[in-house]
Amino acid sequence: MLEVRDVVKRFGGLVALNRVSLTVKQNELLGLIGPNGSGKTTLFNVITGYYRPEEGKVIYKGDDITGLRPHLIVKKGIARTFQIPKPFGRLTVLENVMSAAMYGRKAASRSEAREIAMEWLDYVRLGEKADVEAKALNIVERKLMELARALSTGPDLLLLDELVAGLNPSEMMDVVKLVRRLVDERGLTIIMVEHVMKAVMSISDRVFVLHRGSKLAEGSPHEVARDPKVIEAYLGEPIQV
Amino acid sequence: MEVKLGGKLVLAAVLLILGAIFPLFADEFMVSILMQAYLWAFLALSWDVIGGYGGQFSLGHAAFLALGAYTSTILLQSYNVSPWIGMWAAGLVAGAAGALVGIASLRLRGPFFALGTIAFAELVKLLLLYFKGITGGPLGILITKSGPENMLFETQTPYYYLMFVLVIAGILFLKWFESSKFGIGLVAVREDEEAAEGVGINVYRVKVIGAAISAFLTGIGGTIYAQWIHFIRPDILVKLEYSTQIAAIDVVGGAGTPYGGLIGALILVPLSLYLNALFGGMIAGLSIILYGVVLLVVVVLVPGGIYGLIRRKLLRRKPQMGGK
Secondary structure, three states: OEEEEEEEEEEOOEEEEEEEEEEEOOOOEEEEEOOOOOOHHHHHHHHOOOOOOOEEEEEEOOEEOOOOOHHHHHHHOEEEOOOOOOOOOOOEHHHHHHHHHHHOOOOOOHHHHHHHHHHHHHHOOOHHHOOOEHHHOOHHHHHHHHHHHHHHOOOOEEEEEOOOOOOOHHHHHHHHHHHHHHHHHHOOEEEEEOOOHHHHHHHOOEEEEEEOOEEEEEEOHHHHHHOHHHHHHOOOOOOOO | OHHHHHHHHHHHHHHHHHHHHHHHHOOHHHHHHHHHHHHHHHHHHHHHHHHHHOOOOOOOHHHHHHHHHHHHHHHHHHHOOOHHHHHHHHHHHHHHHHHHHHHHHOOOOHHHHHHHHHHHHHHHHHHHHHOHHHHOHHHOEEOOOOOHHHOOOOOHHHHHHHHHHHHHHHHHHHHHHHOOHHHHHHHHHHHOHHHHHHOOOOHHHHHHHHHHHHHHHHHHHHHHHHHHHOEEOHHHHOOHHHHHHHHHHHHHHOOOOOOHHHHHHHHHHHHHHHHHHHHOOOOOOHHHHHHHHHHHHHHHHOOOHHHHHHHHHHHHHHHHHHHO
């Protein structure tokens, strides 16, 4: 479904992504992990058009989408959340999510958009906050709103950037289950960047490890967790599965 | 909820009736002052589209006012086109210029955009002076026609009603605009450009169209202004003072709200007319200083403007009312 081919992204002298190749299959949940600064968010930014790579290609459903502007990537059916949530603070939660339905892939009318938005807000259990200004939400709610907003664009492929970071363990497991359900019940394909190992390892079909801008390992959560290179990269930190 | 809505409707109806019967009781002078407040309110509401909802602080809106005024006046004087029709052409010409400013806003952020719009207004003034054959150069154009069919009236009262209708139309437009697809998109871009792109909004397009709509409305205001003063000249229209006044009125009243422009104009316009009458021409640039000071005070003490202040007070009182 998505193929990232030999992507190179430099910032001045720093090579943030060094010949990274990655494929994602339809209806798969891919966990993308790696230490801080390993290039995970950069890779997201390349896929979603925020960065144009110096080399390499991004192919989505057979189309070359490399360097396409972000709003056009959304129209192709790829949506994302941001590591630090970016709510439209002075719009209500409902308007935030409606904007995605109206400007996203389907270009829904206002009334359709309202329905789509309410449906996804209820899905992430934020329905009762619909009329609140987004800036009044706490961090957990902001993350959930961003998830609902991304979903309202009508994506086939969803990129989640540290969705559960900052949540307490029980909130985290709730959100993780919700993400898994999106794949199992709604047929979405998801790449999720996550620092919390327990979260990634428990729900991913496959895990891809980035380290200093290159691929370090790839495989099932079990394989990756036992890979000596991965353990070393995390400074011997034992990975819990 | 229903009580609140009912209350709002009653308030709106009372204000409408008061506004409509005002000329029956007030003298020509008072009518003229309130009429000017409406005119500036409409200009501030027009500015609000890009300045308030779009978050792009333009200090060049006098240029759109002038472009609108010149367009319809040239059509009237040289081609005998009634301003009732010419005002739409005025809007289109100003709107096209607004789109250019919108394109500039893609590159220039914050204070640099504001400076860019000041430069743009100066450029428009120079062009109006330069093309003497069409614009009359520094001498400007005197409107010599007459009659209601040419939007020209003998007394202030018809102008009062004209601008009364204009400002109501402006408020209704913003009411509709702020919950429209485009309005939500524009605010989304103001709040966070990256996130806006991330939901599929074409940020460039929204900014350019937003600026064009704002300039279109200001251009229509320009026609009405010209019809009222009967006389246009580059240096009396394209003034930084006017650009500042438009922005200040909106910010003081409450930017990014349908009512901010009117509230700001009802306070600032009579105040500035009064002060100017008091000091005459003795202190040059007095109103610029006035607007500067008022703007600073409001931005520091009451962000959200007077309308924002009133709204916050009402919202704070609401839980107590519910408890009783």
